[in-house]
Amino acid sequence: MDGWRLVKSLTILIALSIVGGVLKIYGSVVGGSKSVFVDAATSIANTIAILMILIFFREGMEPPDIDHHYGHYRLAIGGPISMLMLYSFVAGIVTVDLFDSFGKAYRVSYESPIYASIAIIPYGLAVMITKRLHPIVYSYGGFTAIELIESTISILSSLGGAAISYIIDFIGAIALTVYLFYELVKSLREIVIDVSDIAPIDVIDRIHRVAKDFGANVERIRVRRIIENIYQGDVVVRVEPSTPIEKAHSVADNIEKELKKQGIDIVIHVEPSNEPKQK
Template sequence: MERDRVGRTILLLVLLSVAGGLLKIYGSLTGGSRAVFVDAMTSIGNSVTIALTYKYFRESLKPPDLDHHYGHYKMLMGAPVSTLMVYSFVAGVVLFDLVESYGSPYKVGYESPLFAALAVVPYGVAVAISKSSRSFLAVYGGFTVIELIESSVSIASSLGGMAVSYTIDYAGALVLLGYLFFELVSSFREVILSYSDVAPIDVVERVHAVVRELGVEVSRVRVRKVADGLYQGDVVIRVKPGTSVDEAHAIMDKVEKELAKHGIEVVVHVEP
């Protein structure tokens, strides 16, 4: 079943995230790198967000009930919102640490770049899986890409901090923090768009095409995105004068069934 497949995929992503996070955390603690510390903190956030994603995914699969007439699809929006909350907290912790340590020299050991490099493997696999899986993992996948970018920067920065000066490592930590804030702003905009009941042009055009194929005209279309691949709304169609009530109902049923095949659930109204 689709639910079981997605569940197994998310469990695998959690395990990969935890593995990469543990490697980075160990490297930051033993090597003392501030850049790898930022890397490690986002790894913790990564593991928490994918677990929350699975929770909200399961909630979204519940059938309609007394107070959710259209189903629980919107519960899935808890995933990107949770991602924003967790990473905002991580950004605050990292910012506080960097402010507190500003101007205080420290030593960077070889453990930091070594374990940050080893963590690239599980995160690389996680990114590949999330990008090829269901699109509701897009926000998570975007933040997982950060892990790979952070690994590259933290490895280079910690190597510079170890071989030249701690200031190189500290500068790398600032770069990573700045990129994290940039991703937070970008993802916030995407979440707002998802909440805005957007009606994709291609979906509206598909409604018109399906209705025309059935030999009737569209008077009005109102649809909104509910979840990935699922749209709900209403359609008003115009039938030929003289069409009987039974014929009109038959046409309405055909329109609803055909659109449902495309993931578009609508209530059809008829005007003469």
């Protein structure tokens, strides 16, 4: 998917997210449900998060320049990081609110489950759109799917709160908050792995295979994931010592070009096969 279509899809996502968020906020304010409030707060964070992902993704697409020789790809990580920040902020607010109202009776009316139910429609559409987007948005998609699960829990618990007792609504709110913390920890781990210069086995295998296809033996590979399906690194290959320099150069060139097509940006160093191993 090209950058422009992505921006268009993300714009639709933001619009859907705003509609869903506003419906939930209205439902929680008018109906008094705590669980719909938690749900609404994460919706607002969600909307801002998509905006941040959009901004950082566009920055990440900028070509290399004088102060970013390897490209700007990793700026895109600003998206997931701001998402983490926004959800942490919400987690703090709802935790304080729940502590504050612990043990105090309140009234939940049917507006809460009704508006939370209507909000499912825009979020359902958003999840469907997210599934077709660039991998960088997947982490956002995870949170949107959670929005749907959260909606279901907030609808059921606020319905219970209106029909039976506020305690059911309160338990729903606690469950949503606990889940939010769990997701925060999970996302943090994912982001840390994303910036850890990981070298996936399948990428290493691909480099070996391509080098072999062009008649070179791989001596050493150093590769790391920059972001999602973009890799950079350097490779040492060995060729027969009798190989003319033009031939050796074209072998290296062909390997580089083929790998580049697959999103692997590699610099190749060629050595004659009888040279003592480099340490």
